[in-house]
Amino acid sequence: xxxxxxxxxxxxxxxxxxxxxxxxxxxxxxxxxxxxxxxxxxxxxxxxxxxxxxxxxxxxxxxxxxxxxxxxxxxxxxxxxxxxxxxxxxxxxxxxxxxxxxxxxxxxxxxxxxxxxxxxxxxxxxxxxxxxxxxxxxxxxxxxxxxxxxxxxxxxxxxxxxxxxxxxxxxxxxxxxxxxxxxxxxxxxxxxxxxxxxxxxxxxxxxxxxxxxxxxxxxxxxxxxxxxxxxxxxxxxxxxxxxxxxxxxxxxxxxxxxxxxxxxxxxxxxxxxxxxxxxxxxxxxxxxxxxxxxxxxxxxxxxxxxxxxxxxxxxxxxxxxxxxxxxxxxxxxxxxxxxxxxxxxxxxxxxxxxxxxxxxxxxxxxxxxxxxxxxxxxxxxxxxxxxxxxxxxxxxxxxxxxxxxxxxxxxxxxxxxxxxxxxxxxxxxxxxxxxxxxxxxxxx
Amino acid sequence: xxxxxxxxxxxxxxxxxxxxxxxxxxxxxxxxxxxxxxxxxxxxxxxxxxxxxxxxxxxxxxxxxxxxxxxxxxxxxxxxxxxxxxxxxxxxxxxxxxxxxxxxxxxxxxxxxxxxxxxxxxxxxxxxxxxxxxxxxxxxxxxxxxxxxxxxxxxxxxxxxxxxxxxxxxxxxxxxxxxxxxxxxxxxxxxxxxxxxxxxxxxxxxxxxxxxxxxxxxxxxxxxxxxxxxxxxxxxxxxxxxxxxxxxxxxxxxxxxxxxxxxxxxxxxxxxxxxxxxxxxxxxxxxxx
Numbered sequence: 001x002x003x004x005x006x007x008x009x010x011x012x013x014x015x016x017x018x019x020x021x022x023x024x025x026x027x028x029x030x031x032x033x034x035x036x037x038x039x040x041x042x043x044x045x046x047x048x049x050x051x052x053x054x055x056x057x058x059x060x061x062x063x064x065x066x067x068x069x070x071x072x073x074x075x076x077x078x079x080x081x082x083x084x085x086x087x088x089x090x091x092x093x094x095x096x097x098x099x100x101x102x103x104x105x106x107x108x109x110x111x112x113x114x115x116x117x118x119x120x121x122x123x124x125x126x127x128x129x130x131x132x133x134x135x136x137x138x139x140x141x142x143x144x145x146x147x148x149x150x151x152x153x154x155x156x157x158x159x160x161x162x163x164x165x166x167x168x169x170x171x172x173x174x175x176x177x178x179x180x181x182x183x184x185x186x187x188x189x190x191x192x193x194x195x196x197x198x199x200x201x202x203x204x205x206x207x208x209x210x211x212x213x214x215x216x217x218x219x220x221x222x223x224x225x226x227x228x229x230x231x232x233x234x235x236x237x238x239x240x241x242x243x244x245x246x247x248x249x250x251x252x253x254x255x256x257x258x259x260x261x262x263x264x265x266x267x268x269x270x271x272x273x274x275x276x277x278x279x280x281x282x283x284x285x286x287x288x289x290x291x292x293x294x295x296x297x298x299x300x301x302x303x304x305x306x307x308x309x310x311x312x313x314x315x316x317x318x319x320x321x322x323x324x325x326x327x328x329x330x331x332x333x334x335x336x337x338x339x340x341x342x343x344x345x346x347x348x349x350x351x352x353x354x355x356x357x358x359x360x361x362x363x364x365x366x367x368x369x370x371x372x373x374x375x376x377x378x379x380x381x382x383x384x385x386x387x388x389x390x391x392x393x394x395x396x397x398x399x400x401x402x403x404x405x406x407x408x409x410x411x412x413x414x415x416x417x418x419x420x421x422x423x424x425x426x427x428x429x430x431x432x433x434x435x436x437x438x439x440x441x442x443x444x
Numbered sequence: 445x446x447x448x449x450x451x452x453x454x455x456x457x458x459x460x461x462x463x464x465x466x467x468x469x470x471x472x473x474x475x476x477x478x479x480x481x482x483x484x485x486x487x488x489x490x491x492x493x494x495x496x497x498x499x500x501x502x503x504x505x506x507x508x509x510x511x512x513x514x515x516x517x518x519x520x521x522x523x524x525x526x527x528x529x530x531x532x533x534x535x536x537x538x539x540x541x542x543x544x545x546x547x548x549x550x551x552x553x554x555x556x557x558x559x560x561x562x563x564x565x566x567x568x569x570x571x572x573x574x575x576x577x578x579x580x581x582x583x584x585x586x587x588x589x590x591x592x593x594x595x596x597x598x599x600x601x602x603x604x605x606x607x608x609x610x611x612x613x614x615x616x617x618x619x620x621x622x623x624x625x626x627x628x629x630x631x632x633x634x635x636x637x638x639x640x641x642x643x644x645x646x647x648x649x650x651x652x653x654x655x656x657x658x659x660x661x662x663x664x665x666x667x668x669x670x671x672x673x674x675x676x677x678x679x680x681x682x683x684x685x686x687x688x689x690x691x692x693x694x695x696x697x698x699x700x701x702x703x704x705x706x707x708x709x710x711x712x713x714x715x716x717x718x719x720x721x722x723x724x725x726x727x728x729x730x731x732x733x
Contacts, residue, residue, distance in 0.1 A: 084653075090562070091655065092577030339577060341560045362565040425567035429575055 002207060004232040004244040008379035010412045012169050012235055012333060014125045014208060018292040018299035019172040023180055025074055025303050026316055028103060032075050032307030033085050034060065034096045038346035039142040041067035046096055052079045057106035057283050060096055063131075069144045070134035074285035074305035077101040088329050090339035098307070101210055109282045115183055116279040118193070126195040126278055133277035134284045134347075138269030139163060139174075139238065140330055142348035145270055149195045151259045158262040160201040161247055162189050162271055165218070165231065165238040166330025171351040174268050175289040176301045178205070178212035182219045185268050201226045202247050203268070206233045214305060233240060235333060236410035240265045242379050254406050269350075289345060293354035295321040307344045312354055314341060325360030328353040333411045366419040374413035374423055384413035384423040391430035395435055397429045403436035405438070407431050481534060482510045489529040494519045494635050496621025521635075522619040523598075543573060545620035545635040546580050547601075547613050552648035552711060553586040554608035558662040574629035582661030585650045587611070587632055593624035615642040615714075636692035641714055643697055645690060647672075648711045652685040659707065666709040673700035 025217035044061035054060060054073040077100040084092040105111060121129070131146035137168055151157055166174040178185060185203075193201050203220070205213050207230045217228045229247050236242055236256070240253045243265055250261040258265055266274075269288065276282040276435050285306055292299040297318025304313065310329070314320055320327070320341070328335040374384040374385035383402060404427060413423040485506040493501040497520050499508055509518055515537055518526055524544050532539035558581045566576060569593035578584035589609045594602045601617035602624060604610070611624075615638075625633040632650055647666050651658040655667030668686030680694035681701060690701070690710070698717075702710045 086578075089576065181446050337562075337577075422567040425572050425576070429567075429572045432575060 002230055002232040003246050004234050005237065005245040005379060007381050008377050008412060009234040009236065009242075010377050010415055011233070012415060014210070014233070015169045015292075015294070016172050016175070017170065017292050017294070018301055019175050019209075021172075021176070021298075022299045023176050023288055023301045023303050026305075026312065028075055028100055028305060029308045029312050030100055031080070031309075032098050032100065032305060033309070033344040034071060034074070034098065034307040035085070035087060035317045035344065035346055036061050036071065036094050036096065037146055038306075038348060039069050039136040041065065041069070041144060041147075043094070044068060044071050046082055046094070048079045048082075048096060050079055050081050052208040054079060054098060055104050055106045057109050057285060058115040059283075059395055060098075061202055063134075067144060067147055069136055069146075070132060070283070071096075072134055072283040072285050073098060074307050075100045083330065086343060088336050088338050088343055095344070096223040110280040111282075114231070115187070117187060119278060121278065123195045123197055126191055126274075129278045130274055133273075133282070135270060135273045135277055136284070136347050137267055138273060138287060138347065138350070139267035139336070140348050140350045141347075145266065145274070148266065149192070149260075151196075151264075155259045156256070156262065157196045157198050157259060157264045159264075160189070160193050160196055160198050160250060161243055161263055161265045162192075162201060162203040162268055163238055163265055164203050164209075164212065164268040165239075165243060166209070166380070167233075167235045167238040168333055168335075168350075169235075170292045170353050171290050171331045172292070173211050173242070173290045173301055173350055175212055176290075177272055177288055178209070178268055179215055182215050183273050184275045186219055186223050186226060187279065188271035188273070190223060191274050191278050192264075192266060192271060193225065198264075199225050203228045204231050204237075204243050204247050205229070206231050206237060208233050219223070235378055236408065236412065239379065239408050239410060241408065254403055284347060287345070287347065287349070289349055290351035290353075291317040292351060293321075293324075293356075294359070295323060295356045296354050297321070303343050304380055306347060307339075310338070310343050310345065310349075310352055311341045311346070314354075321354060321356070323357045324354050325357035326355045328355065333415065334409065340398060362422070363420040365421055368419055368421060371418060373416045373418065377412040377416040379410060379412060380408060382426060385421075386427045387430060388421065388423050391433075394433075396430070396434050400434050400438070404430050404434050449712075454482075479510045482506050484534045485509055485531050488523075488534060490522045490527065492598065492619070492621070493523050494522060494619070494621040494623060496619065496623070509535065521545065521621055533650055545636040546618050546625055546638045546642070546644075547620060547633050548636050548644060548646050548648075549587065549611060549613060549632055550634055550646065550648055550650050551587040551610065551630075551632050552709065553581060553662045554581055554610060556608075557664045558583055558586060569626075570629050583629060583651055583658070583665065584611060585652065586662065588630065592629070593633065594628045596623045596627040598623065617711045637695075639697055643712045643715055644711070645695060645697055645699065646692070646711060647688045647690055647709055649687065649709045652687045654686055658686070659687050664707055664709045667707055669706060671704045671706065672710060675700045675704045 042065040046061045047062045048060045055076045058073045060073045063070050077098050080097045080099045082096050085095045087093045114328050126206040127146055127149045135145045164178050189201050213230050220226045220228055240258050244250055246264045252258055252261055289304050290301050291313050327338050329338050368385055407427050411424045482579050489502040491502050497505045499505040519542050525541050529539040560580050561582050562580050564580050568590050570588045570590045576709050579588050591604050593611050599617050599619050601614045603667050605612050620635045649666035651665045659667055660667035666688050668683055670683050672688055673681045673683050678694050678696050680691045682689050702712045
């Protein structure tokens with residue numbers, strides 16, 4: 001029997017429309033906008049100023065703390081200005097705007113396709129490289145990778161899990177990467193194993209991607225300690241805690257981190273970026289983005305430079321269809337509807353999804369009928385139907401007792417609710433409020 | 445028959461008397477002294493329990509006054525100076541006078557001035573909407589229009605106006621308790637000094653973006669041009685982060701700033717119509733701008 005996590009989970013329609021489309025390079029845009037805050041943690045500090053000439057791969061913004069990361073120029077050209085631009089949710093955030101001129105790369109970057117199998121670097125040097133290359137979790141959460149590789153004192157990792165689940169419907173960026181860059185992912189995995197000093201690594205892939213499972217299983221025979229684990233399809237298997245449970249059977253306790261049970265989880269995209277950073281000296285300046293949707297002309301997967309306007313992606317995929325209702329950055333379950341298509345691709349943009357008019361509207365909210373479907377769908381074992389009224393009444397004390405901070409915001413409760421109640425909207429707000437209260441209490 | 449009755453009455457009376465004695469001693473043993481003035485002060489307060497004074501309710505406020513023995517920093521906005529004078533009488537202290545205040549909404553981004561650019565279908569409360577995105581219009585500072593302020597108002601002083609999509613303050617009912625100030629996630633409410641006849645002059649905008657950007661998303665946005673600052677003879681207007689602010693304690697309600705504002709973001713309410721001369725000035729200013 002195939003492995004999966006035990007509690008909760010839902011089965012949204014998969015709709016992997018773009019899965020059969022090979023990765024294409026998107027032409028370099030005329031202008032890129034690079035947000036200084038495109039990861040979790042402190043915003044990076046801009047190092048360039050107006051008028052500076054930059055090359056591809058040059059450091060343009062420096063990490064501003066331990067949980068923060070470097071940002072490199074994805075194009076060569078001139079810095080036009082450092083200005084406030086609209087981000088995905090419509091707020092104005094600082095960004096570096098660069099006008100492209102040619103495509104001149106930094107000399108130290110190896111641009112060839114040749115595979116490099118071995119490195120003389122030790123674990124510490126690998127982490128150093130990853131940190132300076134500005135690598136963050138490419139699954140969408142954008143947590144700086146080097147932080148995960150440096151466990152807090154007292155904790156020790158004994159297993160590395162590579163996340164090739166891609167449980168979000170529609171998205172296919174990781175799937176394509178596993179098919180086309182299998183060797184690189186496996187070498188990247190080995191580098192991560194060396195950095196963490198572990199001898200076991202599992203690559204978890206859902207069995208709706210049999211070609212990726214086969215490809216990686218065969219290639220993994222040549223790599224000691226790496227095994228591919230096919231998983232039963234269930235959303236949200238790509239969640240860190242769910243994946244650890246599915247593969248190793250270990251349960252991350254409430255309020256703890258995966259490292260507390262000896263596991264570190266990284267995305268396949270991250271493993272690929274690690275390979276490029278360590279072996280090719282190439283910082284994180286591009287990523288794979290799926291452009292997909294039922295009505296879009298050419299659903300496809302593109303390799304794009306960070307900072308490319310979303311408009312360019314949509315144009316390449318045949319433009320915005322007439323009956324488009326909503327454009328989402330990310331997948332349909334956890335992604336965010338964008339307020340404008342003028343926003344740039346960031347390190348966390350895993351896909352651009354267009355939903356048509358009919359698909360995108362929320363249905364009318366009705367009264368809770370206490371059917372308990374949200375409870376059986378919650379992968380964290382919470383009771384969403386109970387939390388929504390608690391949040392409505394600002395009863396933060398009880399919210400905390402109900403473990404609202406354990407919510408992983410996967411949206412299974414809202415998805416499964418037959419009364420169309422916006423459960424996650426409320427829980428997310430409650431979680432933010434309770435987290436704030438806990439933090440102020442700790443500071444006291 | 446009568447004997448049963450007599451025994452019953454005697455037994456019950458005996459139990460009653462014994463309980464009374466026990467209760468008397470228990471009450472003496474566990475007696476908690478509460479300053480009688482606390483109740484007296486509380487009786488003077490409006491019993492709205494709104495928390496506008498900064499304490500949990502009227503009782504907590506009264507307790508704080510009596511235990512601290514002074515009135516510094518303690519003011520009941522709902523009762524106003526009248527109530528505070530009575531409280532001061534109870535406490536035999538000097539009453540601190542404060543001018544009554546009233547809440548104003550510092551946004552005039554009506555549907556007409558600030559067209560919608562996106563459509564939000566999530567949970568219909570301002571607190572959640574503000575966490576998820578910038579707002580349905582191009583302005584990330586303006587009113588979201590989901591009426592969190594109306595829901596928290598205990599005095600029926602706030603109502604949504606469906607034609608503008610903005611809440612409106614009923615000046616006579618508003619007690620300046622500050623509940624709306626705390627509820628608004630965009631910090632749009634301000635408690636301003638109440639002037640005679642409810643006259644008000646204020647900058648109805650919180651947009652701190654540069655002028656051109658602000659104007660693009662909302663017709664009546666403050667662009668921080670500084671004309672009003674120059675015009676004001678009482679130094680009541682300051683400009684910070686491309687946004688003008690009129691200090692209601694310094695403002696003399698002369699209305700000169702209203703006339704020079706190129707985007708009409710300064711609002712005057714409850715004033716009589718202008719005299720001929722001033723209207724002329726205003727119109728020429730507009731032509732110049």
